[in-house]
Amino acid sequence: MGAVIRPMIAPDPAAPAFVPGPAGTHITIRGLTKYFAGLPLYEDFNLDIPKHQIVSVFGPNGCGKSTLINMIAGLMPLDRGEILFDGKTLKDTKIGYVFQNYREALFPWMRTIDNIAYPLKLEGRSKAEVEQRMQELVASFDVKFDLNRYPYELSGGQQQTASIMRALAPNPEVLFLDEPFSALDFEMTLFIREKLQQVFMQTGTTMLLVSHDLEEAVYLADQVLLLTKRPTRVAEILHYGDARPRTVDTLSEPGFVHAKKRSLEIFQREVRR
Numbered sequence: 001m002g003a004v005i006r007p008m009i010a011p012d013p014a015a016p017a018f019v020p021g022p023a024g025t026h027i028t029i030r031g032l033t034k035y036f037a038g039l040p041l042y043e044d045f046n047l048d049i050p051k052h053q054i055v056s057v058f059g060p061n062g063c064g065k066s067t068l069i070n071m072i073a074g075l076m077p078l079d080r081g082e083i084l085f086d087g088k089t090l091k092d093t094k095i096g097y098v099f100q101n102y103r104e105a106l107f108p109w110m111r112t113i114d115n116i117a118y119p120l121k122l123e124g125r126s127k128a129e130v131e132q133r134m135q136e137l138v139a140s141f142d143v144k145f146d147l148n149r150y151p152y153e154l155s156g157g158q159q160q161t162a163s164i165m166r167a168l169a170p171n172p173e174v175l176f177l178d179e180p181f182s183a184l185d186f187e188m189t190l191f192i193r194e195k196l197q198q199v200f201m202q203t204g205t206t207m208l209l210v211s212h213d214l215e216e217a218v219y220l221a222d223q224v225l226l227l228t229k230r231p232t233r234v235a236e237i238l239h240y241g242d243a244r245p246r247t248v249d250t251l252s253e254p255g256f257v258h259a260k261k262r263s264l265e266i267f268q269r270e271v272r273r
Contacts (some may be wrong), residue, residue, distance in 0.1 A: 016084055018195055018196040021048030021109070025050040025086075026174065026206045027072060029055060032081035034064070034071065041067060047225075047234065052204040056217035058263065059227030059235070060271050065210045066100075066178050071206070073176045085174065093174065096167030100179040106151040106166075112158075116166045123170060137165045138209035140202070141195055151247075157188030164192065168199060176211055177209045193220060197245050214267070218260045226266045229273060236266050 004262050020198055021028040027049035034042045041064045048062055055063045069181075070076040072083055074090045075097070085093040099105040106115045113134065120130045138147070143165075145158050154162070160180060167175060177196075181189040196218070200207060212219040218224055224238040240259040 001173055008022055012044075017063065018084070020084075020087070024050050024157065026051035027208075028084045028087075029072070030082050032071065032083070033079045034076075035079055040072075043231050044167075045081070045233065049206070049208065050223065053222035054200060054209060054220050055223045056209045056211055056221035057225045057227065057269065058211060058214060058217045059232070060229045060267070063227045063232045064230055067207050068227075069176050069178060069210055094170055094172045096170070096172035096175045097176045098160075098164050098167045098175070098180045100154065100182055102163045102183065103151075105163050105224070106127065106149060106159060107154055110150070111148050112151055112154065112162050114170055115151065116147070116162055119166060119170045128131070134168055137169060140199065141165060147218040147224050157184050160188070160192065164195070168205075171203070173207060175207045177207060179210050179212060190215075196220065201244055214260060214263055215251070218256065218263055219250065224259070224263050226263060226270070228270045235270050238263055238266070253261060 005112055018028075018030055025048045028049075029045065029049075031048040032042050032045040032047075044262070056070060057066055067076060069214070071078055073095055083090065085095075106112070107118070110118070116137065117130050117134060120133055125133070137143075141161060141164075145154060147162070151162065160183070164180065181192060184192065193216070196207070199205065201205045209217070209220060211220075216237075218240060221240055226235040226238060226239060227233070229234045234270050238259060240255065246256075
């Protein structure tokens, strides 16, 4: 078997000092570099993600949308670069993560209520604190199904609802959502969209959402981060400011129509390059 050639990623002694983002920045990314099979996916990639906003990530297939949030969330190593959360490292930051595949995300041997409470128990919360937080989440999501059942006894939408509740249980500073609607039917997608908006309006939690659906990406976002083909760069950051809560009527509002049209134009431009 021949040797596998890998790029040499050595520290750059002449690398510039870390430059913080502008006021209001939550996540600061500097010099992010990631190679796959010897080819760059991200190379010296810089980005500032604002605090208390929902940022949707959208771009061509293979540009590394999920890889980007996985690196930011610490689920995938960087080859080089630095990421800070409000000036702190990841280990000093409380995050939540909602996976695309809810069937693999929940522990099948635990009741659903215990899955949701799991992050709180890891933090060492008291039984009373756990119960209080569970009551808050159940009320917030208007849960109608039995949380004492096991995940495999629930529908897909119910399992994803539980996954989102678990991610929100410890009151994270940043919530990552990797295509959370892709395996849901339309009715459950509308329900989860509404609940995420409610949570955001109540808490102002910074959210980073990966989506393959442009309408969904724009509908939920304060900013749409549009990426290029690899090696991936920022094509454009589109600001979208229609008032929340956004509803079905939002889809015909001039602001939404313009934001979606502009996003599509940028996406098509990048795909054709």
